[in-house]
Amino acid sequence: MNYSDLLVQGLVEGCIYALIAVGLTLVYGLLRILHIAHAGIFTLGAYVGLLLTNETGSFAAAFVITIVAVGFFGMAFYRLFYEPILNKPPHVALIASIGLFVAMEEIYRLIFGATSISFLAPPLKDTVEVAGVRLEEGRIVVVILAVVLIGGLALLAGRTRIGIAWRATVSDAAMAESFGIDLARVRYINFFVASALAAAAGIMVALLLNQVIPTMGGVPAYKALAIIVLGGLGNVKGTLIAALALGVIESFGTIYLDRVLDRDAIAFAFLIVVLMIRPQGLFARR
Amino acid sequence: MYEISLLTVMSFSVIFALSLNLITGFCGQISLGHAAFYGIGAYTAALFTTDGGSFWLALPLAMAVAGFFGFIVGFASLRVRHDFLAITTMGVGFLFTGFVRQQEFLGGEEGIAGIPDPGIGQIPYMLLCAAFAAAVIAFSLYVKRSWMGQAFDAIATDEDTARTLGVDVARYKLTAFVFGTALAGLAGALFAHYVKFVEVESFDFIESISVLAMVIVGGIGSVWGVVVAAAFLSVLPLLLQVFADYKLLIYGVLLFAVMYFAPGGIDSLMRMLWRRISGRRTAE
Amino acid sequence: MDALLSISGVSVRFGGVDALADVGFEVAKGALLGLIGPNGAGKTTMLRAVTGMVRPQTGSIVLDGAEISRLPTHRRVRLGLGLSQQIVRPFAGMTAVENVALAAGYAKTADPLKALATASRQAERDRARTLLDLVGVADAADALPAELPLGYLKRVEVARALALDPKVLLLDEPLAGLNTSEAARLADTVVDLNRQGTTVVLIEHNLSEVMRVCRQLVVLDNGRKIGDGDPAEVMADPAVRDAYLGAASEAPGEARDAAA
Ligand SMILES: Nc1ncnc2c1ncn2[C@@H]1O[C@H](COP(=O)(O)OP(=O)(O)OP(=O)(O)O)[C@@H](O)[C@H]1O
Ligand SMILES: [Mg+2]
Numbered sequence: 001m002n003y004s005d006l007l008v009q010g011l012v013e014g015c016i017y018a019l020i021a022v023g024l025t026l027v028y029g030l031l032r033i034l035h036i037a038h039a040g041i042f043t044l045g046a047y048v049g050l051l052l053t054n055e056t057g058s059f060a061a062a063f064v065i066t067i068v069a070v071g072f073f074g075m076a077f078y079r080l081f082y083e084p085i086l087n088k089p090p091h092v093a094l095i096a097s098i099g100l101f102v103a104m105e106e107i108y109r110l111i112f113g114a115t116s117i118s119f120l121a122p123p124l125k126d127t128v129e130v131a132g133v134r135l136e137e138g139r140i141v142v143v144i145l146a147v148v149l150i151g152g153l154a155l156l157a158g159r160t161r162i163g164i165a166w167r168a169t170v171s172d173a174a175m176a177e178s179f180g181i182d183l184a185r186v187r188y189i190n191f192f193v194a195s196a197l198a199a200a201a202g203i204m205v206a207l208l209l210n211q212v213i214p215t216m217g218g219v220p221a222y223k224a225l226a227i228i229v230l231g232g233l234g235n236v237k238g239t240l241i242a243a244l245a246l247g248v249i250e251s252f253g254t255i256y257l258d259r260v261l262d263r264d265a266i267a268f269a270f271l272i273v274v275l276m277i278r279p280q281g282l283f284a285r286r
Numbered sequence: 287m288y289e290i291s292l293l294t295v296m297s298f299s300v301i302f303a304l305s306l307n308l309i310t311g312f313c314g315q316i317s318l319g320h321a322a323f324y325g326i327g328a329y330t331a332a333l334f335t336t337d338g339g340s341f342w343l344a345l346p347l348a349m350a351v352a353g354f355f356g357f358i359v360g361f362a363s364l365r366v367r368h369d370f371l372a373i374t375t376m377g378v379g380f381l382f383t384g385f386v387r388q389q390e391f392l393g394g395e396e397g398i399a400g401i402p403d404p405g406i407g408q409i410p411y412m413l414l415c416a417a418f419a420a421a422v423i424a425f426s427l428y429v430k431r432s433w434m435g436q437a438f439d440a441i442a443t444d445e446d447t448a449r450t451l452g453v454d455v456a457r458y459k460l461t462a463f464v465f466g467t468a469l470a471g472l473a474g475a476l477f478a479h480y481v482k483f484v485e486v487e488s489f490d491f492i493e494s495i496s497v498l499a500m501v502i503v504g505g506i507g508s509v510w511g512v513v514v515a516a517a518f519l520s521v522l523p524l525l526l527q528v529f530a531d532y533k534l535l536i537y538g539v540l541l542f543a544v545m546y547f548a549p550g551g552i553d554s555l556m557r558m559l560w561r562r563i564s565g566r567r568t569a570e
Numbered sequence: 571m572d573a574l575l576s577i578s579g580v581s582v583r584f585g586g587v588d589a590l591a592d593v594g595f596e597v598a599k600g601a602l603l604g605l606i607g608p609n610g611a612g613k614t615t616m617l618r619a620v621t622g623m624v625r626p627q628t629g630s631i632v633l634d635g636a637e638i639s640r641l642p643t644h645r646r647v648r649l650g651l652g653l654s655q656q657i658v659r660p661f662a663g664m665t666a667v668e669n670v671a672l673a674a675g676y677a678k679t680a681d682p683l684k685a686l687a688t689a690s691r692q693a694e695r696d697r698a699r700t701l702l703d704l705v706g707v708a709d710a711a712d713a714l715p716a717e718l719p720l721g722y723l724k725r726v727e728v729a730r731a732l733a734l735d736p737k738v739l740l741l742d743e744p745l746a747g748l749n750t751s752e753a754a755r756l757a758d759t760v761v762d763l764n765r766q767g768t769t770v771v772l773i774e775h776n777l778s779e780v781m782r783v784c785r786q787l788v789v790l791d792n793g794r795k796i797g798d799g800d801p802a803e804v805m806a807d808p809a810v811r812d813a814y815l816g817a818a819s820e821a822p823g824e825a826r827d828a829a830a
Contacts, residue, residue, distance in 0.1 A: 034369050085546060091316055092545045094372060095502055098318075098495060099541025106535035222380065222491070229373050258388070265384020268377030272362065275374055279365045433678040433685035440661055440672055447659040449643040450621060452676045452734060461682040 004133055006251045012139045014247025015146035019201035021224040021231070021239050022150055023194030029170045029234030030190050032090060033082060036097040038198055039221025040104030041077070045070045045199025046206040046216060047112060050119060059123040063203055067196040074195020075188045083187075101217075108214035116211035124207060142204045149197060150240065162189060170234070219264050226271040230282050238283025246270065290412045291480075292521045297415035298476040299520030301422045303500040303512050305469035308426065310498070311507035312435060313462035314442025315363050316372045319379025320497055323467040325489030326352040327474025329386070332398045332484050341404040341479060348475035349468040356467025360460040379494050386486045397485030404479050415476050422469060426509045429465075438462060442507070492534065499537045502544050505553025514552055573632075574599040574769050575620070575738050580629030582615050588793045589615040590626070595788045595798055597738065597771060602764045604784035604801065605773045608813065611790040613773045614656050617740050621653050622646050634737060648680070652736030656743045656773070658723040660715035666726045667711040670698035673733035701729040706755055720747035725756060738769045745776045757783050781805070789813075 020042055027035040045066055052062035081100060085092055124138040157163035162185075168176040169186045177183050205220065206212045227246055231238030246267055253266045261269060274282055306320045327348035334344045362374050386392045393399075404411055429435050437458050440448040445455050478484050496519070504515030519537075523530040544551055578594035590612045597603050605613050618624045620631055622643040631639040638646045647653070660669050671694040672679070678694075679685050702708050705725040710718055718726070728744050741760070745753040757779045764770050774780045780787070780801075787804045789797035791813040797804040804810055 028369075032369075034372065081542070081546075088545075088549065090368060092549055094316070094369070095498070096542045096545035098498075099538045099543075099545065101538070102492075102495060102534050103538030103542065106532065106538060110535075218491070222376065225373050226377060229370060233369065260385065260388060261381070262384045262387045265380050268380045268384070271377050272374060272381070275366055275370065276362065279370065281370075428689065429686065432687075432689040433675055433691075434682055436668075436672050436675065436691075437679045437682070437685055439663065443661045443663055444659055446623065447655075447661070450623070450647060450653050450655070451673045451679075451730065452644050452647040453679055454642075454644045454682075458682050 004131070006255070007248060008130075008133045008135065008139075010248030010251030011244060012135075012142055012247070013251060014244035015143050016201050016205060017220065017224060017227055017247055018146050018150060018240050018243035019197050019204070020220055021227040021243050022153075022236060023197045024224050025228040025231060025234055025236055025239040026190055026194045028228060029236070030166075030173075030187060031082065031086065031093075033093040034097065034225065035082075035194075036094070036221070036225070037077070037081075037100040037104060038194065038224070039217035040101045040108075041070060041074055041195045042198040042202040042205075042221060043105070043108060043212075043214065043217035044073065045195075045202030046212045047108065047117075047202075049199065049203030050117060050206045050212050053123065054120045057121075059207075063200070066203060067199045070199035070202075071192040071196035074191040074198075077195070078187065078191040101221075105214050105217065112212075112214065114214060116213045118211050119207070122207070122210045136208070138204070138207045142208070145200060145204065149200060153193065153197075154236075162186070166190065223264070223267045226267045230271055230274055232281035232283040235281070235283050238281065242282060287408070290408050292524060294408075294412045294415050294480055295524065296517045296521050297412070297419040298473045298480070299500070300419045300513050300516045301415075301476070302470055302473035302497055303504070303516035304422050304426050304509070305466045305473060306497050307466075307501050307504075307507065307509070307512045308429070308469065309462050309466035311501055311512065312429065312438040312442065313459060314438070314445075315459060315462065316368075316375070317466075317494075318372050318376035318491075318498065319359075319382070319494050320375075320466075320470060321489040321491070321493035322379045322382035323352045323356055323470035324474040324477070324493070324497070325382055325386070325484075325486070326355055326467075327471025328478035328484045328489070329392055329398070329474075330471065331475035332401045332478045333392075335402050335479070336398060336400060341402075344479075345472060345475050348471040350471075352471025352474065353464045353468030356463045356470075357460060359467070360463030363459050363463060364456050376491065376494075379489075379491055383486050383490050386489075393485070395486070397483060399483045401478055401482040401484070403482065411480070415480075418472065418476065422472075423509060423513060430507075430509060434458070434461070439507075495541070496537055499541050503540050503551050505551030508551065508553030511551055511553030511556070572599050573597060574601075574634055575771070576632045577616075577620065578630050580616070580619055580626045580631070582612070582619055582624055582626045582793075590619065590790075591793045592628075593790065593793070593795045594629070595795065597769060598786075600764070600767065600769055601786055602761065602770045602772065602784055603786045603788060604780040605771055605788050605790065606775075606777070606780060607790035610792075612793045613790055614742055615793075616790070617653060617742055617771070617773065620646075620740065621651055647734060647736075648676070650737030651740060652731035652734040652738070653740045654724075654727045654731040654742060654744055656746070658715075658720070658727045660723055660726060660730075662715055665712050665714055666702060666707065666718065666722075666729075667695055667698045669715070669726060670701055670729045670733050671695045673730045674698055674701075676734055698729070698733060701732050702726065704732070705729045705759060706752065721749070721752060724748065728756070732763070736768065738771065739763070740771050742773045743775060744772070745774055745779060753779055 024035055024038050027033055049062055049066040052065055053059045056062055082093060085096060124141055126137050127134050128137060157167055165181045166186050169181060169183060173183060227242045228239050230242035249270060250263055250266050254263050257266060302324055309315050309317050330351040331344040331348040334347055335341055359378050363371055366374050387395055437453050440453060441455050441458055449455055500516040500519050501512050504512030523533050548555055573596040575597040580590055580593050582590040607613055619626045630637060633649055636649060638649060671691060674694040674697045678688050699711055702711050705728050707722050707725045710722050715723060724744055724747050731739060745756060748756060753776060760770055761783050784801055787801045789804060789810050796813055797807055797810040
C-alpha cells in the first residue's frame with residue numbers, strides 16, 4: 001500500500017467517524033449528555049437501511065426513508081428516555097445511556113439474530129479511479145454524503161431561523177429561552193438531525209462491509225466518543241477535524257503501530273496522550 | 287460442589303464490585319474501564335504461576351501491578367473531570383484489550399491456558415475467596431467511617447469546596463485509585479486461578495459495564511447495597527439459564543431503570559422500606 | 571504593625587473583562603478589614619485569588635511572611651486561611667454539624683493514610699457544635715443543608731471556615747440573607763473573634779454593619795482600588811462616594827438600600 005492509498009482510506013474512515021461524531025457532539029453541546037446510545041441508533045440505521053434495500057431493491061430510496069425514519073426514532077428516544085432525567089446529576093444520564101445502549105444491542109440480537117445479514121445485491125461495489133487511487137463507489141459516496149450532509153447542516157445553522165435558534169440555545173439556553181425560543185423544539189430537532197446522521201453512517205458502514213451485526217455499533221461509537229472529546233466536547237468544527245485526523249492516523253497507524261496496539265485502541269491512545277497535554281481537548285469550546 | 291463454585295464466583299465478584307465502589311462510589315470518580323485492572327491482576331497472576339511462581343506470592347504481586355497501573359490512571363483523573371474522565375477511563379479499557387490482543391507473551395487473542403491449580407482443594411479455595419471478600423467488606427465499611435471516607439465524600443460531592451477546607455484532593459484521588467485498582471487486581475488473580483484460563487474478552491468494555499452495573503444497582507457508595515447486588519448479579523447467570531441468555535439485556539435495562547426510577551439503587555430502596563416499617567411501628 | 575496578609579499588584583482577567591487590575595493592599599495582624607465596592611467590583615474575585623481558586627495573571631500574595639501565590643488552594647488553607655463563600659457550598663449529603671466537623675478535622679485529613687488510621691470524630695463534632703452555637707445556628711446542627719434557609723446556610727459556611735482555626739478569616743457577604751438582628755449578632759461575633767486574635771477580611775454590602783465594625787476599609791470599583799484606610803475618611807472621599815453610591819451622594823448610614 002502506498003501513502004496516497006492510506007491517506008484516501010483514512011479520509012473515508014474519517015468521514016464515517018464525522019457522521020457519527022457530529023451527532024454526538026450536537027447532543028452534548030445542547031444537553032451535556034454523553035449519548036452513548038447514539039451507537040445503538042447507528043446500528044438501527046444499518047439494519048433498517050439494509051433490510052429496506054433488500055425489500056425494495058432501491059438503495060437510494062431505502063437510504064432516504066431510513067435516515068428520516070431513524071431521525072424520528074431519535075426524537076422519540078429523547079422524549080421517552082432523556083427528557084424526564086434532564087435535571088438529574090450528570091452521571092445519571094450517562095449511566096442510563098450506557099444501559100440503553102447495551103439493551104439495544106441485545107434487542108437487535110433477539111430480533112435479527114446474532115449472525116450477520118448482508119445485502120442481496122450489494123450496491124455501489126464497482127471501482128473507479130480517482131487521482132490515481134482505485135476506489136469503490138461506496139467509498140466515494142461516503143465522502144460525498146459527509147460533505148453534503150454536514151455542509152448542508154452548517155448552512156442551515158447559519159442561515160435559517162431554526163439554525164439560529166439552535167446556536168443561540170447551545171451558547172446560552174436560559175438566554176435563548178428569554179428571547180422566546182422554544183427549547184423543547186430545538187432539542188427535538190437536534191435529536192432528529194443527530195440520529196439521521198448516525199443512521200446515514202450506519203447504512204454506509206453496512207454497505208462497505210456488506211454486513212450488519214448487532215454489535216457493529218460498539219467500536220465506531222466508542223471512537224466517536226474519543227473524537228468528540230478530542231474536538232472539545234460540543235465543538236462541531238473541532239469534532240470534524242478530529243474525526244478526519246483520527247481516520248488518517250489510524251490508517252497509517254495500522255502499518256506502524258500494529259505490533260503494539262490493535263487498530264481500535266489507537267484512537268484511545270491518541271486521546272489519552274492529547275488529554276494529558278490539553279485536558280480540555282484539542283479545540284476547547286471557548 | 288455446585289454451591290461451592292457459586293460461592294467462589296460470588297466472592298471475587300463482591301471484591302471486584304467493592305473495588306470499583308471505592309473509586310466511583312466513595313471518591314466520586316467515574317470509571318468505565320475498571321475491568322482493565324481486573325485483567326491486569328488476572329494476567330499478572332496467571333503469568334507468574336504458569337511460570338512456576340507460588341500462588342500465594344501471585345496475589346500480592348497482582349495487587350501491586352494493578353495498583354501501579356491504577357496510580358498512573360489516577361494521574362489522568364487529576365487532569366480531567368466528569369465526562370472527560372468517563373471517556374478517558376473507557377479509553378484505558380480499550381487500550382488494555384488492544385494491547386493484550388497484540389502481545390504474544392500474553393497469549394494474544396488465545397489467552398493463557400493451563401493456569402496451575404492453587405492446590406488447596408475446592409472448598410478451601412472457596413473459603414479463601416470468601417475470607418478475602420469479608421476482609422474487603424470490612425475494609426470498605428471502615429474506610430467509609432474513617433476520616434478518609436469523610437474526605438472522599440467531600441471530594442465526591444464538590445471537590446473545589448473540599449480544597450477550601452484544606453483537603454489535598456489530588457492525593458486522595460490517587461489513593462482511591464490505587465486502593466481500588468489493587469483490590470480489582472486481587473479479584474482478578476482469584477478469578478484467574480478459579481477458571482484457570484484467561485482471555486482478553488473477560489476484561490473488555492462489557493465487563494467494565496457489568497461491574498459498574500453492580501455498583502449502580504447496589505447504590506453508588508453503599509457497601510452493603512453493592513455486596514448484595516454483586517452477589518446476586520454474579521450468580522444469577524449460573525443459576526438461571528434465562529438470566530444467562532439475556533444477561534446483557536438485563537444489565538442494560540437495570541442500569542437504565544435504576545438511574546431512571548431509583549438513582550440510589552438497592553440501598554435507597556431498603557432505606558425507604560425500613561423507614562416505612564419503622565414508621566408504622568412507631569405509629570402503633 | 572506587621573502585615574499578616576499582603577497583596578500586591580494582583581490582576582485577574584476573564585476573557586476581555588478586567589476583574590482585577592493591579593490591586594494591592596495590606597491586612598495588618600489583628601485587623602478587621604472591610605472590602606467593599608459595588609456589584610461586579612471584583613471583591614469575590616480578590617478572595618478567590620487569595621485562596622487560589624482563580625489564578626491571577628500577575629501579583630504576589632504573602633501570608634505571614636510566606637509567598638503563597640503559587641501554592642494550590644489546600645496548601646494555602648493549611649497555612650492559615652479560612653474562606654466562607656458568597657454562594658454557599660455546603661456538602662449536600664452531610665448535616666450541618668458534619669459539614670463543620672469535616673473542616674475541624676483538618677489535622678486528620680492532612681494526609682490520606684493518616685486519615686485512614688483514625689475514625690473517631692467525637693472531638694470534631696463537639697467543636698462543630700460549639701461553633702454552630704457561636705454563629706447562632708445550634709438548632710440546625712443535625713439538619714441537612716436542603717432543609718435549611720439561606721440565612722442558616724450562610725452561618726454554617728462561616729462556622730466551617732472558623733473550624734479551620736484560620737489566621738485570616740475571609741468572609742464573603744456573610745450577612746446576606748440574615749434579618750437585621752441576626753446580622754447584628756453575627757457581626758458582633760465577628761468582632762469578638764477579631765478581639766480574640768483572628769484577623770478578618772469582610773466583604774459586605776450591609777454598609778451600616780461595615781461602618782459599625784470595620785476599622786479599615788478597602789474599596790474596589792470595576793477591578794480597581796479606589797480607597798484604602800480609615801472607614802470615615804474613605805467614605806468621605808468624593809471618588810468613593812461617586813463610584814460606590816452613584817451620582818446621588820448619601821451619607822453612609824443611608825446607603826444600605828442603595829447598595830443592596
Ligand atoms: N469565572 C468568571 N468568568 C468570567 N467572568 C467572571 C468570573 N467571575 C467573575 N467574573 C466577572 O468579574 C467581575 C468581578 O466579579 P466579582 O464576582 O469578583 O464581583 P463582586 O465584587 O464580588 O460582586 P458582587 O458584589 O456582585 O458579589 C464581574 O464583572 C464578573 O462578571
Ligand atoms: Mg461577590
